[in-house]
Structures are given as structure tokens and as C-alpha cells.
Amino acid sequence: MASGSAPAVLHLVLGEDEFLTERATTGVVSAVRAATPAGQDPPVVSRLGGPEVTAPQLFELLSPSLFGEARIVVVTGAAELGKDAQAAVLDAARDLPPETVLVVQHTGGGRAKTLVADLRKAGAEEHAAGKITRHMDVVGFVRSEFRGLDVRVAPEACEALVEAVGTDLRQLASACGQLVADTGGKVDVEAVRRYHSGFVGVSGFTVAERAVTGDVAGAIEALEWALHTGVPEVVLADALADAVNSIALVGTQRGVPPAELAKQGLPPWKVKKVTAQTRYWSIETLGTALQVVARLNGEVKGRAENPYYALERAVREVGSLASL
Template identity: 90%
Template structure:
């Protein structure tokens, strides 16, 4: 089999998400191995990193090999490397030995924060692995997973999968792969519900949907379970804001055709559901709810000392507003 095109020798995997970081790293490793000429041994993979790593250890690992074998060196936890270790990585990055590929995992912060920028200047190929928290980002991740599996999946099925599985990317990636394998690529809402009907989990969308129809007790119960199972507070706040903003879009344009609403940013499959929810709302209560979710957005991003309390208060307020309309 012919070898693939030679990958870049220097890679910067930049971001805080552990799953995406490892996936990007293994993607580079796989590409390097695929480019190995027929008849040659695949490169050896070595990992080293963290705050206790010394410059001497890095120098030994990154020095030219006496036997000239192909190597892949992965530096983990690069954001916490010491000054001498950072210098050793940069010296190697600027003049990598032949047959050596260097992959540096960096969060973008830490005591070695400037290393990321220096690696860019050295010509590193960058792989973004920042945390995905917003609803639109999670949905985009799910869609890209299905595209990578050569399957087209409707938005409502992607939404159903996130509602069933939650926002953990590793779990979502596994669920996408399993669904495609088990259904032969025919993934729809019914298939998602059939395969995940036994999943015990609550997403931010569950909380939001109960709140915007006035089910205060149900929304608080779902919120408590979501927080207990580790759903990020930013995700919960974003889901509530998305629900209220969708209601505002539809509720202030009663009678507008679904197609026209879709052109304003609301997916066609979602219009009917939101139109049904608008019966719980008036223009005045929607205006108040928009203020509630706007304040919550700031609170979960650092303005509140207790984000759990801020979330519960906002969910109660939205649910009460819906119940009073």
C-alpha cells in the first residue's frame, strides 16, 4: 500500500477538553503512521510532560536518534512545564531531527502560557480542542460526528440524542458511532429514543422545556438532577436562554409563517414546538424572562458567588412567569 502524504513535523494541540485533545493527538499519530513507507517499521510513540519534567529528560527524548528510526514525541501538560523545559521544547521544535514528529498538548494558560504562541511562530500546525459548552457548539459537534461517519442525520434527531445522552463529548461520540452501526446509518428520532430510552440523565433542554410551560416543580427537579450528574452550569443557563429567546422570536410574531421564522434562525422542525409553548406567554412576561436569562448568563460566567442558587432562582422565575400568563 502506498504511503500517504507526509504530515507536518510540529503540532500544537491547543485547548482544555481532554477528550478532544486526545482525539486530535491520536489523529496526528494515525496520520503519521499511515504515511510510513511500505516495508518500514511504524514510528515509536513516546509521551512525556507535566510540571516535574526536566530539560535533561526532554533533551534526551528529542535529540537525534543514533539509529535514525522514526519517532513521534508527545509532550503532555505543556502549560505547566518549567522554564528550562520550555526552552528545551522550543529548541527542538525549531530544528526537529529527521524522522521525528513533535506533538505538544497545551491548554493555552498555565505558567508556560507563552509556549503556545512561540510554537505557532515556529510553524506548528494547530489543532483546536477548546471546551464545548454552548448548545449550538454541542449540536455542531454531533452533526460533525455523523458527517465523519458518512451519515446524514436530521437536526431533530441530533437534538434528541443530546437530550438523551447529555453534553459529555466522549459519550456523544460513542453514541453516534453505536447508532450508525446498529441502524445501518438510518438514524432518526425514533431510533435515538429506541436505543436510549433506558438512559438515566437530564439535559439542560429538559430543564428549559419544563420551565417555559410553567412546570416549576418539574423544572427544579430536573435542574437538581442535572447539576447532580455534572451538567455544566453554563450549559444549563444556555439551554434556558435558548428556550426563552426562541419563544420571544415566535411570540412576538404570531401568525408569521414557519418558513419565515426559519429564515430568522429558528430551525423549521422546532417552530411547531415553540408555537405550542407560546400559549403560556404574553409580551410582558416574555420581556421579563429575557431579562432573567440575560442576568443568568453573566452570573454563571463569574458574576455570581453561587451559580447553583442563581440557576435555581432563574428557573423558578421563568417557570412562574409561564404559569402566570
């Protein structure tokens, strides 16, 4: 929210992630309601939007109220608004009626793409809701969730939770809150294992660590058990890619201080372990392994008819390369 005692009256929630979009919108609504003076009714929330919304509908909601009641108008699917509807939103944004807060949800693309820049010029407070896909960023999301709950959690435990739950942000946020409630804020790797044992008994990192150290048989055994216990295929592929990429990062920058590697995405606590793993690799075999995990990323996301066989083949290939 904007600094100061009163919440902003114009908000742009920008991004394609539905969970983050709704969370940001809920945050605005809560802040506005919390700022309602004592004795006054809280603002009424109205939602509408999308390609079928007309300018008259928007004009009716965004015009001054005859009774002066406080309102929060949430325009959903603003990326697909028609030309007249866009104009109605923008006209209102530039001169909002008293006691009216406008929240516009926009993916950043679509036929109303230019509305984003126009709302920024109108002074909208922006809330990021872009999709988070990189493993490192998903783990960062988990860490920020715990910080928001006033709990400090080690990076290893955040990694373990992503392994256990997957990359769905809604599920991860719920898992963070539940872990904090169940453990009294004492969240560590063991707590994650205890509360998510169905997934973490064998994790994607177990599979990846065995593969990148040349233990092909052990990696395949761990892969089969991880799939049996429900670890998602995409998570397993991400873990293998993370292991190979981490080795490439450290192996090509020998002697670089851990703090410098951290700036490039590798946490200091991981550097020692990855450094030990680099002895199994050469520049040539690493290059091939990077191609393997890049191919696997597409295969587990729909390019392969059978993601399981794609995973098994990639694990065997990486393990064999580490054994050379």
C-alpha cells in the first residue's frame, strides 16, 4: 500500500497469476476497510469486467453515488476490455468520485494492453502479480511467506517445502501458514518432513544428488519411489535442472567467493556441497547435461507422451555423464 495514513484510491494489479492477483486485490480491500472511520459503514465491493462488459455498466458503477456511500470497484479481466469500456475505466481513473476506490486487474497483454501505461500515468499504485516459474523464485516466494508470518526459516527448509508441495503458490502459501501454526513457528527441514512425509520421504533433490554424482542405480531407485509417493514430475525435473545448473555455475567460476555466487542465484549454504559435486564433471559433460535438462523441461510440460520415461531417460543420461 502507499505510504501515509490513507490508502490509495487507484490500484493496478498487474500479472497473470490468479492467486497473486486475488491476494493483492484482497489486500487492497482489507486496507481500505480498515481505514474506514469509526461509525461509518464499510465500503461496498463491486466486481465486473472482461470482454462482455460495456461502457454503460462501468459508467454506472464509477459515477458519483447519489447517497454518498463508500465503494470499491474491482475491474477484472481488464486486458480484454473493449475500446469504449477502456475509455470508461480511464476516464474514471483520472477523476474518481469521492469515497470510491478503483482496482484494475490486468495481465499486461491483451487487446487493452495500452491501458496499463495509461493507468500508470494516472497515478495508479501498482501491485505485482506475475507468474513465478523459476525454482529459485518459487523458493524465494516461500521465504517471503514465512517472513510475512514473522518466522525465520532456513533456506534448506524452504527448498524441502517446495519439494513436498510443488510450485502451486496457493498451496505453498497454505502450507507455510499451516506449518507455522502446527510448529509454533519452529519450522525446519525435519518439521517439513514430518508434516509432509508422503512427499518428502524421497525428494527430487535426493534423485538429483545421486544422479549428478554418478549413482545411476541409486538415482533410478529414488526416482521410482519419489513418483510412487506423489512427488510431481515437474518438481523432479526442476530439481535435476537445478543440480546441473548449480554445478555449471560453480564449476565455471572456481575460486569465486560464495557471496559473489549468491548474487548469481546460488545460496552460500549450497556452495560447499556443489563444489564437491564438480569433481564428477568436465566442461564437455556439463554442456551435454545442460542440454538434457533443458529438453526434459519441455518434455514434462507436455512435449513427451510419457513424462515418466522422459524423466527416467534424463536421470540415466545425467548419471552416466557424471560417471565418465
